[in-house]
Structures are given as C-alpha cells and as structure tokens.
Amino acid sequence: MRAATSRSLRERIQSQLADLKMPGALEALDEILSRIDGGQLAGAATIDALLQAQITLRNNRRLQAAMRSSRLPAIKTLDEFDFTFQPSIKREQIESLHQLGFIERKENVIFLGPPGVGKTHLALSLAVATAQSGRRIYYGSLGDLVTSLEEAQTAGRLVHRLKTLTHPSLLIVDEIGYLPISRNGAMLFFQLMSRRYEHAATILTSNKGFEDWGAIFGDDVMAGALIDRLLHHCHIVNIRGNSYRIRDHRDIWPSLTSSDEPPSPPKRRTKPRKEAVTT
Ligand SMILES: Nc1ncnc2c1ncn2[C@@H]1O[C@H](COP(=O)(O)OP(=O)(O)OP(=O)(O)O)[C@@H](O)[C@H]1O
Ligand SMILES: [Mg+2]
Structure with a gap:
C-alpha cells in the first residue's frame, strides 16, 4: 500500500x-x-x-x-440501442454518424422504415451527442414544426420564426408521413428546408418511401424539389425490420409490420453520400 x-x-x-x-x-x-x-x-x-x-x-x-x-422529447443513447435486433442497420454507419462529421459538413440524415424500428431513437441519440458537443439543437415532429410556422405566419412573425429554426446546428424533423399537412404548411416547410440547405444539418425520419412524399406534402413538384435539396448531401439509413415496441409479440409481427416492403430508396440523379467508416 x-x-x-x-x-x-x-x-x-x-x-x-x-x-x-x-x-x-x-x-x-x-x-x-x-x-x-x-x-x-x-x-x-x-x-x-x-x-x-x-x-x-x-x-x-x-x-x-x-x-x-430544444423540445427534445426524451434522452436516448447509442449504448441503449440493440443492433442485434435490427440487422439491416449498419452499425459502423451509425457509429460514424455519432462522430458528428455530418454536422460540421452541414449534411442531412434521413431514417426511413416502418413503425418501431428505431428511427426516432437513433435521431435522438444523434441529437444528444450533438447537444453534448455544445451545439444548438431543435426537435419537432413535422406536424409541430408546420403548426409553429403557420402560427408565426398568422401573427406576422414568419421571418423571425424561419430564422429561429434555421439557426440550430441540428434540426430534427420527426414523423414525416403519419399526419397530413396543409398545402400552405408544406410551402412553409419547404421554405425552412431551403434556408437550411447547405447552411445546417437536418435529421428527418419517415415511415414512407420518397415516392409517397408528394402525397404527404400535397404537391409532387414541391416534394421533388424538397427531396432534391435534402438528398444533395445526405446519409440515408433505410431500416427494414420488426417493431421493437412489439418485440415480445412475435406472433403478430407479419400482420403489423411491413418488413418485407421497406420504403423505396430514392430515385434521383444525385448519389447520396456514404459516411466514411471510422475504425
Ligand atoms: N434496436 C433497438 N434497441 C433498443 N431499443 C429500441 C430499438 N429500436 C427501438 N427501440 C425502442 O423502441 C421504442 C420505439 O422506437 P422508435 O421510437 O425509435 O421507433 P420509430 O422507428 O421512430 O417508430 P415510429 O415510426 O412509430 O415513430 C423506443 O422506446 C426506442 O427506444
Ligand atoms: Mg418515431
């Protein structure tokens, strides 16, 4: 001693x-x-x-x-994520994203997949890592963000609200595809994404493939222009699998999840970027 x-x-x-x-x-x-x-x-x-x-x-x-x-609804971390439950996810890609190079490079991340496969969990764990690095973050479902933009527009404060939502180093737009949004709301969201394009990183999650985004936003042309901007510098994580929420009810998996029909990957001229794999 x-x-x-x-x-x-x-x-x-x-x-x-x-x-x-x-x-x-x-x-x-x-x-x-x-x-x-x-x-x-x-x-x-x-x-x-x-x-x-x-x-x-x-x-x-x-x-x-x-x-x-930031209105973050919960704290989720990568340590809590069970990769063995979701083999379609490339662990190295997710770990590499957690190095936060995409934030520096002002790139986007899009999580696609059916309900319960971990889209929000992984988006939140990236948000937690970003906040811990001292950067500003903001979270909202598409519906909430659109409502806040519409309310600002009615109050004559749209420009201010757009500036506020453009400012954070990371914006998370969750749940694209669950609730319909108005055409005006879609136009406001397009304006926000145009402002953030090449200015700051955004993470989006959706249960729908890109071919369905025209219906979600009520306008094929606008959805196409939106997807074009989002995918220019983008990491796509396409998750095919079963819902973690109902992992104890294997008997009803086939009827509730669409693991055999994952959202379609983008049909587009620009190749999405692949995050460099760090070892
Ligand atoms: N692989 C996993 N390991 C550990 N927990 C997980 C995993 N996948 C999901 N979860 C947990 O299961 C719940 C549902 O996951 P999450 O909210 O991320 O699903 P989602 O893909 O966003 O679904 P939805 O489309 O319905 O919003 C959360 O509590 C999340 O923390
Ligand atoms: Mg979710």
Whole structure:
C-alpha cells in the first residue's frame, strides 16, 4: 500500500480545481485519490480520470440546457440501442454518424422504415451527442414544426420564426408521413428546408418511401424539389425490420409490420453520400 495523499496536498488540489471552476473534477477528486492511494490508479490514467469527470459534468450540463430549449422529447443513447435486433442497420454507419462529421459538413440524415424500428431513437441519440458537443439543437415532429410556422405566419412573425429554426446546428424533423399537412404548411416547410440547405444539418425520419412524399406534402413538384435539396448531401439509413415496441409479440409481427416492403430508396440523379467508416 502506498503512502496516503497528504491532507495539505489534497486541499491544494481542491482549491486549484475550485479556482479553475472544475466542479466535476473537484467532486471526483476524493474517489480518484483513494484509488491512487489504493494502488488502483497511477500515472497518466489519473489525469485522464480527473479530466473525464469534468468533461462528463460539462456534457451533462449542456444536455440539460438543451433539454430545456430544444423540445427534445426524451434522452436516448447509442449504448441503449440493440443492433442485434435490427440487422439491416449498419452499425459502423451509425457509429460514424455519432462522430458528428455530418454536422460540421452541414449534411442531412434521413431514417426511413416502418413503425418501431428505431428511427426516432437513433435521431435522438444523434441529437444528444450533438447537444453534448455544445451545439444548438431543435426537435419537432413535422406536424409541430408546420403548426409553429403557420402560427408565426398568422401573427406576422414568419421571418423571425424561419430564422429561429434555421439557426440550430441540428434540426430534427420527426414523423414525416403519419399526419397530413396543409398545402400552405408544406410551402412553409419547404421554405425552412431551403434556408437550411447547405447552411445546417437536418435529421428527418419517415415511415414512407420518397415516392409517397408528394402525397404527404400535397404537391409532387414541391416534394421533388424538397427531396432534391435534402438528398444533395445526405446519409440515408433505410431500416427494414420488426417493431421493437412489439418485440415480445412475435406472433403478430407479419400482420403489423411491413418488413418485407421497406420504403423505396430514392430515385434521383444525385448519389447520396456514404459516411466514411471510422475504425
Ligand atoms: N434496436 C433497438 N434497441 C433498443 N431499443 C429500441 C430499438 N429500436 C427501438 N427501440 C425502442 O423502441 C421504442 C420505439 O422506437 P422508435 O421510437 O425509435 O421507433 P420509430 O422507428 O421512430 O417508430 P415510429 O415510426 O412509430 O415513430 C423506443 O422506446 C426506442 O427506444
Ligand atoms: Mg418515431
């Protein structure tokens, strides 16, 4: 057993961490010092543990702040995602997206697939990672976003609302395809996506293939122009599989899910980008 850290040294480190405003490291200090004294931690690993404690606290604070302002409905993480349940998903692609290069490059991610296959879960886990990196995020279902744009238009504040929704580094547009939207609402959403195009990253989820987006937006031409912009710099994650929600009811899978008929991949001239696989 090593000599225990002296009381004066402990107090000196405590006051230095307080002075540097590192409450996460300060809180972890006692535990780290006992691990050092007990011989379980030594050398550079000590510095790593101390800094990691501070970074964890900072990231949690960033996430809490984002939860208040971004309307994120829940916290989901990649660690909680069971890839074995959804073999059509390429794990490397999802892990690579979590490196957040797509945010830097202002690219889009589109999750397609039937209900319950993890589209929102993965969109939220990317949003959590983005918020923890200190970037601004905003979440809405297509219906909610369109309603907020329509309300702003009625109140004569459309330009302001469009600016607000263009600003975040990441916007999540969830549930495209479940509820119909008005033609005016579709036009407002098109304006928003045009503003974000090559300006900031957007994640979209849909249970419908692109060939059905004309019906969702009530206009084939506008839907085509929207898809054209979205797919120019885009990662498509096409999930084919069964709903995780009803994983314990295998007997009714065939009747409730359309795993044999996945949404069609895009028919379009521009090739979607593939996220570089990081090893
Ligand atoms: N592979 C998985 N591993 C762990 N949890 C999962 C997985 N897939 C989905 N879930 C969980 O199942 C629930 C439904 O998933 P999610 O909301 O992501 O589905 P969805 O594809 O968005 O469905 P919908 O089209 O109905 O909105 C969530 O609680 C999610 O966390
Ligand atoms: Mg969903």
